[in-house]
Amino acid sequence: xxxTIHITINGIPVEVEExxxxxxxxxxxxxxxxxxxxxxxxxxxxxxxxxxxxxTGQKRLAAACATPCEEGMDILTNSLKVRNCRKHIIELxxxxxxxxxxxxxxxxxxxxxxxxxxxxxxxxxxxxxxDEKVHTxxxxxxxxxxxDSKCIRCQRCVxxxxxxxxxxxxxxxxxxxxxxxxxxxxxSMNEVVCTNCGQCVNRCPTGALVEKNYIEEVWEAISNxxxxxxxxxxxxxxxxxxxxxxxxxxxxVTGKMVSALKRLGFDAVLDTDFTADLTILEEGSELLxxxxxxxxxxxSNVPLPMATSCxxxxxxxxxxxxxxxxxxxxTCKSPQQMFGALLKTYYAKVRNIDPKKIVSVSVMxxxxxxxxxxxxxxxxxxxxxxxxxxxxxxxxxxxxxxxxNFAQLEEMEFDRLMGESTGAAVIFGxxxxxxxxxxxxxxxxxxxxxxxxxxxxxxxxRGMEGVRMSSVKIENPLExxxxxxxxxxxxxxxxGLTNAKKxxxxxxxxSASFHFLxxxxxxxxxxxxxxxxxxxNFEIRKKRAAAIYAEDLGKPxxxxxxxxxxxxxxxxxxxxxxxxxxxxxxxxxxxxxxRS
Amino acid sequence: xxxxxxxxKRVDFIFVQDTDWEKILQKSIHRSRQELINELISSELKGxxxxxxxxxxxxxxxxxxxxxxxxxxxxxxxGEPGTFKDREILxxxxxxxxxxxxxxxxxxGASNGIIYLRGEYQFLEKPLNEAINEFSYFCKKINLDFTIxxxxxxxxxxxxxxxALFESLEGKRGEPRNKPPYxxxxxxxxxxxxxxxxxxxxxxxxxxxxxxxxxxxxxVQYSRGSKLFSVSGxxxxxxxxxxxLGMSLQDFVEEFGDGDTKAVQVGGASxxxxxxxxxxxxxxxxxxxxxxxxxxxxxxxxxxxxSRSMYNLxxxxxxxxxxxxxxxxxxxxxxxxxxxxxxxxxxxxxxxAPYLDKLLKLSETMQFTxxxxxxxxxxxxxxxxxxxxxxxxxx
Ligand SMILES: Cc1cc2nc3c(=O)[nH]c(=O)nc-3n(C[C@H](O)[C@H](O)[C@H](O)COP(=O)(O)O)c2cc1C
Ligand code: SF4
Ligand code: SF4
Ligand code: SF4
Ligand code: SF4
Ligand code: FES
Numbered sequence: 001x002x003x004t005i006h007i008t009i010n011g012i013p014v015e016v017e018e019x020x021x022x023x024x025x026x027x028x029x030x031x032x033x034x035x036x037x038x039x040x041x042x043x044x045x046x047x048x049x050x051x052x053x054x055x056t057g058q059k060r061l062a063a064a065c066a067t068p069c070e071e072g073m074d075i076l077t078n079s080l081k082v083r084n085c086r087k088h089i090i091e092l093x094x095x096x097x098x099x100x101x102x103x104x105x106x107x108x109x110x111x112x113x114x115x116x117x118x119x120x121x122x123x124x125x126x127x128x129x130x131d132e133k134v135h136t137x138x139x140x141x142x143x144x145x146x147x148d149s150k151c152i153r154c155q156r157c158v159x160x161x162x163x164x165x166x167x168x169x170x171x172x173x174x175x176x177x178x179x180x181x182x183x184x185x186x187x188s189m190n191e192v193v194c195t196n197c198g199q200c201v202n203r204c205p206t207g208a209l210v211e212k213n214y215i216e217e218v219w220e221a222i223s224n225x226x227x228x229x230x231x232x233x234x235x236x237x238x239x240x241x242x243x244x245x246x247x248x249x250x251x252x253v254t255g256k257m258v259s260a261l262k263r264l265g266f267d268a269v270l271d272t273d274f275t276a277d278l279t280i281l282e283e284g285s286e287l288l289x290x291x292x293x294x295x296x297x298x299x300s301n302v303p304l305p306m307a308t309s310c311x312x313x314x315x316x317x318x319x320x321x322x323x324x325x326x327x328x329x330x331t332c333k334s335p336q337q338m339f340g341a342l343l344k345t346y347y348a349k350v351r352n353i354d355p356k357k358i359v360s361v362s363v364m365x366x367x368x369x370x371x372x373x374x375x376x377x378x379x380x381x382x383x384x385x386x387x388x389x390x391x392x393x394x395x396x397x398x399x400x401x402x403x404x405n406f407a408q409l410e411e412m413e414f415d416r417l418m419g420e421s422t423g424a425a426v427i428f429g430x431x432x433x434x435x436x437x438x439x440x441x442x443x444x445x446x447x448x449x450x451x452x453x454x455x456x457x458x459x460x461x462r463g464m465e466g467v468r469m470s471s472v473k474i475e476n477p478l479e480x481x482x483x484x485x486x487x488x489x490x491x492x493x494x495x496g497l498t499n500a501k502k503x504x505x506x507x508x509x510x511s512a513s514f515h516f517l518x519x520x521x522x523x524x525x526x527x528x529x530x531x532x533x534x535x536x537n538f539e540i541r542k543k544r545a546a547a548i549y550a551e552d553l554g555k556p557x558x559x560x561x562x563x564x565x566x567x568x569x570x571x572x573x574x575x576x577x578x579x580x581x582x583x584x585x586x587x588x589x590x591x592x593x594x595r596s
Numbered sequence: 597x598x599x600x601x602x603x604x605k606r607v608d609f610i611f612v613q614d615t616d617w618e619k620i621l622q623k624s625i626h627r628s629r630q631e632l633i634n635e636l637i638s639s640e641l642k643g644x645x646x647x648x649x650x651x652x653x654x655x656x657x658x659x660x661x662x663x664x665x666x667x668x669x670x671x672x673x674x675g676e677p678g679t680f681k682d683r684e685i686l687x688x689x690x691x692x693x694x695x696x697x698x699x700x701x702x703x704x705g706a707s708n709g710i711i712y713l714r715g716e717y718q719f720l721e722k723p724l725n726e727a728i729n730e731f732s733y734f735c736k737k738i739n740l741d742f743t744i745x746x747x748x749x750x751x752x753x754x755x756x757x758x759x760a761l762f763e764s765l766e767g768k769r770g771e772p773r774n775k776p777p778y779x780x781x782x783x784x785x786x787x788x789x790x791x792x793x794x795x796x797x798x799x800x801x802x803x804x805x806x807x808x809x810x811x812x813x814x815x816v817q818y819s820r821g822s823k824l825f826s827v828s829g830x831x832x833x834x835x836x837x838x839x840x841l842g843m844s845l846q847d848f849v850e851e852f853g854d855g856d857t858k859a860v861q862v863g864g865a866s867x868x869x870x871x872x873x874x875x876x877x878x879x880x881x882x883x884x885x886x887x888x889x890x891x892x893x894x895x896x897x898x899x900x901x902x903s904r905s906m907y908n909l910x911x912x913x914x915x916x917x918x919x920x921x922x923x924x925x926x927x928x929x930x931x932x933x934x935x936x937x938x939x940x941x942x943x944x945x946x947x948x949a950p951y952l953d954k955l956l957k958l959s960e961t962m963q964f965t966x967x968x969x970x971x972x973x974x975x976x977x978x979x980x981x982x983x984x985x986x987x988x989x990x991x
Contacts, residue, residue, distance in 0.1 A: 046925075047926070047967065048925070048926055049965045049967065050926075060963070061964050061965050063967070066774040068776065081964070088927070088961040088965075089926050092927065093930065095930060095934065126934050127934060127938060127947075129933055153923065153924065153926075171769075172771075172924075175920070176917075176919040176921045176922075176929070177921075177932070177933045178923070179922070179923025179924070
């Protein structure tokens, strides 16, 4: 039983439970207290000091994000003392900051800028401390640009990388006026153990950590009449994009997004969901193949559990941290890369277009996809399979640049030939989705019957718990799969790399009982990806997840193996799952990377 | 006998030999916890390392928290430049500190003690560990479950701040935490922790040995007992002195000054500069109009004669803070840089003299908003120097 605490905020009485911080208490009565270092997803730091409030009777101000309410507190959030101090703090931050807003990627999207604007900081009385000479911009990574001159040292990125991802690529270096956010030996982000997941980018309040953008490159390609520019969009983009364009979280804007992409001038607007369905067939077959080797052929050393491979942040993580388990990864490329490889082969052939002239663009909720597309092995088609990766945020910028009134657009359908998809592919965007989609297909392949869950909804695997495990029992399999009779197929799902580590450590210490492990590097899965709209937090992730599940329910076809375009591509082009051409185009290999 | 002529009452408790520690320890742990706490409370001993928090109350709070994992930490980080009283205590009477820690452990229910030793005091590690060995041997003999370990500090001034010290002990970067929660309920490893300065612990030994009254009879209201002072600067007799609290600065200067004392910095960089005209109205203690209310690593007394530039002094202090701030919070990290850049600009004529008033306001903001005692106390020296020696700042 927690006690009820009575306080007043700006004269208004409020009742809260014990241990409620002032910031949350104020929210209850619709009082907004400005914050910078605070973020719902990570632990409280209390270092920016903009959230300070006055507690009457106390000389010092209290940080609202870090101070629990105490009985009888009388709190003022907008007293003269608070305003004066808060202005001082903002002025101080600006004095240390490279405030060239008009040339900054975060212009119009920056929390520091908002505060400066809200408090009408019009003059700079303090001495300019920013020194152009000592700053370099780290833009060597294909995914992330780090510019320390824009950093306010709030440490959100550090806490994110440590708590959510367990990677610790970023840390605080030096003290006093030299204190900064740094990497191992101050190397480039490109050279350190960083997964490119972009969770830090998503939480950075300023322009200090941003995605490397390819907006101009894509515009250039679109404007070139000799090129055939094709775009694919990932499942999580359609449930996030709206937030950047004025919709509340949790809106699906699939049809309008397709419309907008056509208006931008792409020659074809296709769906990554198509290759998500294909992934299920390849990966599902691979799992069955491994089970067969282990259970029927009694081979030892079959790499089980088999882990998913569609999240490039996860791939880089395991390459650094658990290289001894690389054989456990499915060899399937991610849907983005399968798509790219097929675009410059199958699509080019059917549409009779010279693959040299195809520019392959993808819109992803993810910054790690930028790195993935640049991996040297991703040239299965003989060309670079995916030329440019844009995040959801970059797409929104392009839509605005093109002067498109998004809300008024008519809804359109994806183009055909690699544009058809099922509900199973849609749920790739949410944690547990790949597993659920795989089960819908694998169970049916093995038994000839639909998976025994109402509406095909595999409830036990849904939710936001960090690591989730469940199982399904195989009964009465078809002749070919008799060896699976009575087998409990155990599966585990982890999202966020801190949780992936928990699952991996189970494998490592031998306590893992699961056959299949799904890992998404980002909390919530792709819908919480580093390239998704800012802010992303727990509540927003839940809303996006609901939108994805709704899209699945509304789809006429909800099982990957029933996707007519998938059936057709195997018939006309690929042959069969795990076939020779599949191996060449749809599968890949991994490499051990250093741990530091 | 020179002593007879001295104005100030010299006390000799701290450095008096500690060879009777076995007896004191045994005697103490055969008294009830409540009795010991009451003894401490009635002595009115206040912390000698920082905010002057009543020591008896501190121990009482931790003793009342539930839990079987608790810690007693001796803060021997002694980072204040020019101060070395804690080092002297650990060198000359280490058993007093060890005994005090063990008694504290007995009272609050902790069986682990840690001495956080300033990195530069590496040479003390070995003798201290030898003393600890002997001490532990005796503890075992009398069935007292208490072990003490020495942990070498990282060399950063901020690690003397208690919560930064815990972080440092836990192997993390020394950054102060949010308060509340306070160490008494949530300290090292998030467990209830008593943390005291070396000197504070040594005083408890005196109190357990002679009783509270003998300690209480020294000093004045709110500031009882004696205190070690590190006297330095323009003085013919620099050194460490144990003096009764409550002395007036006038008396102090008459004894330690060189006849030309212009100002005294009380409490080091985070303390206050007192100009000559205020000597007689200033007393050294904890409360009310007495100054030195919060002297991190209290006890530094630095005298300046008329040949010294107060501008240079402030410049030095600000340079120190600019370097030694942990850098995490905005008002302190950037405030220190601004104050330093600001006085330089005024001195050079790049900014008009009234800019000093803007800086004074800024230092006040730092006092209200900084996360820990370091940033909060920059205003002490800044305001007292700028307000009392404004001309020296400008010309
Ligand atoms: C910046 C800073 C540095 C400090 N350094 C020390 C130190 O070196 N030694 C010390 O005993 N206390 C230091 N303190 C005070 C401690 O935080 C804490 O208050 C003290 O150890 C409590 O012990 P006491 O009650 O016995 O004084 C420092 C405080 C601050 C804000
Ligand atoms: S980070 Fe924000 S305040 Fe700084 S230049 Fe960019 S937009 Fe402006
Ligand atoms: S991209 Fe991900 S792994 Fe890399 S620093 Fe940011 S949070 Fe850490
Ligand atoms: S890089 Fe961004 S998130 Fe990290 S400390 Fe700087 S401003 Fe904060
Ligand atoms: S006041 Fe200074 S030393 Fe203390 S937490 Fe803030 S930056 Fe660090
Ligand atoms: S938001 Fe509270 S201190 Fe930064």
